[in-house]
Amino acid sequence: MAETHSLQDMRQQAAVAAKVFIQRDYTNGTVCQFQTKFPSELETRIDKQQFEETVRTLNNLYAEAEKLGSQSYIEGCLACLTAYTIFLCMETHYEKVLKKIAKYIQEQNDKIYAPRGLLLTDPIERGLRVIEIAIFEDRSLTR
């Protein structure tokens, strides 16, 4: 019964039942960090460890993006010297890390979140203010 039900469901994507928003953690200033607090809505959907791992990895990636390292120095100097025309051809360090983050989120969604009926949204789409997690309704289970 459940099986047939799920087969029927396979034809269409599940509907979003709720959305959880992971807020930014501003305790260290305006550095891009997200709260690792496990939201209660996800209690029944995913392991706490898994979730925290995801958020921590994201935080680390954002920290790497905003790091004042040699790469950003060189980039800045080069940009000044070329009257910022370098931005037309080169991708900035931050953008490179954002691509990495997007890939990571995609991979997390594919491997971990989608099978559990969740979907992470890249926070850059929300202006790096929140991580939006869509919770899909679970029609196959009766609760």
Next chain:
Amino acid sequence: MPGFSGGGVGGGVGGPAPPRPFRPSRYVPVSAATTFLVGSTTLFFCFTCPWLSEYFSSVIPIYNAVIFLFTLANFCMATFMDPGVFPRAEEDEDKEDDFRAPLYKTVEIKGIQVRMKWCSTCRFYRPPRCSHCSVCDNCVEDFDHHCPWVNNCIGRRNYRYFFLFLLSLTTHIVDVFGFGLVYVLHHRQQLDTPHAAVTMAVMCVAGLFFVPVAGLTGFHMVLVARGRTTNEQVTGKFRGGVNPFTNGCLRNISHVLCSSQAPRYLGRWRSAQAVDVQPPFLRPPLTEAQLEAKVLDNGIQNDRHSTRSKSSLDQMESQSADAEPPPPPKPDLRYPGLPRADTEESSLLTEAPPTPSMYKYRPAFSSPGRNHTALTHPNKMIRGESLDSPSPSILHSSRQPSYRSEPSSLDGATVLGGGVGARRVGGERGEGPGGPGGTAGGVSGGMSGYSLTGRSYTSYPSSLVLSTGGSRSSSLRSAHTTHNPLATLHSEGTTDTSYKSLANQTPRNGSLSYDSLLTPSESPEFESAAHELSPLKPRAPFPSATITGQSEVALSSSTPLQGYTSPFLSAQIAQQREGQLLQGSATFSSPHRAYLRAVSPPPLSSSGPPETQHLLKHNQDSSFRALRNPSSSSSSPGARSPEPPVSPPPRGLSLSKSQSYTGEAGPQHKPRPAGGGSVLGGGGAGGGQQAPQSTSRLVLANHNTSKPGGGVKKVTGVGGTTYEISV
């Protein structure tokens, strides 16, 4: 604004600002600046440089050309680059906030309390250092200022270019002036030649612009060294205290000049969601408590909740100390009217506790229609209300009986969504663990935990009316909650009790009076007030603002409350105070105070001014509630009867509260230069002074946040909003 940034331009993601009308006057300063810059430099190159390169060396024109190109490049970047505009928040992000969210949310940054204000245009709480530019109609990250000379906001992404533009322009002006002087000194006998004349003209222009440009450059050099933005400097945010955003002079400078280019938020390529989400879904193993909690209930789950909270509390070692017991798993039953449970504000959601009727209004500034509908639409309110079973919304207060009958059916929704409305109010776990005990722990900490730790509101139905309002902020101030269940409702972070939804509301008919709220005989008026509330029409906030301001002044001067009498100054001072207070004390007078204060004019009076006056009057009244001192020395005509708390009034209270709040919020929300941080004046003085009384509890819900016995500062913001800060 035109967006030019290094990255690719793609299909827009996020909500760009709606197209604004073309205003040619905005382009005058930037055109003038461009003309002067390019024109003068061209003349310099044409008339002065040839002789200089012959007489001295050709390095001079080359050097000048390099400096000029650098200046021009920075000028273009500052002009055309997106300063860091935030896309508008999507609808579902703030869905639950609509009526019940406080206007301010406090976060702690390196130990210092910083307020985040709700932006009704952009529909989110502005991150720290973010500000909404009224010219560009956008929230800008790390907002510095709006520069008319480049016709663009200066924010996170383009501050570096603006700063370098200033530096290079100063250098360029000095160069042009200097070399022109050399030329003129060498041609003293030929000053009538066109070359000399032009050179002298260029020197005059350069000399003229040198003073303001150099001044601005010096100013920004200081800002960069201190790690402040112009906005913060001008509003005096950190005047008396510590700037939490600074990392030391060297780091600040390197952050400005050497950090990687921040990304654009608007106009990004949005990758197609290639993920297919299909049931069946994997589930983590459930604990027994969770299994138990699966049963759908109407939100009054005492035992389960406490069990759950305990287990969840144990589990939670997360940073945020907002250890609210999580709500039970959402059952499939879903309230049709409740599309989603958005937990924008509190990830830790609480089960659907009865929402106190205090609502945080957060009308959309830019979409009055929508808000209007939302606010006035009874269903919406009802939905929110039903979540908190006992707490009627303001609109509902008059419909309490019917409201009570709703919760059971709606609780499912609440649970599902985590209690759309209720959550915000603070995870009131309503009947749950009841009493202070359970929730106090939960409240502490997490800034995101607006949820009020569940208190048993059921026992205080009337109190709920007011309590909800503060929910969002209440959490952190859990200390106060112990003695007063309503206290938990204090908005934890919000120093001022204004509500978002009221932010843009103009004063409504002031038919609700605070007095009437307190006296049962007035209750019929609540009904009428409720009706009045419904057809809310935004009015121009200014008249009320002015009135409020004036009344405020009168009020403050006549009351023993500490405060500033100048509405303009008070905003700045409020900022300072706020900074000081934030550092000094964590408690602010209950955020809900604001709406309490907004209580109303004498019964039957529906005029605006008396309402505002009453608002002000109540402002102080609430603070002195404990003293039962109708020290309303305000000029409001109706004498306010000493508030005898009565249970029926809660409905009215909420009604009036919301009303008054709206009024307060209205003027407040207007962007004001100095009043950026102005807070709705919290009614009343330090919260600690209020003694819980039956009805006064409702009103006092917010007042009790402050530490007992703490001093209270009354701060007036621009527009006459005042709030008390307990120090």
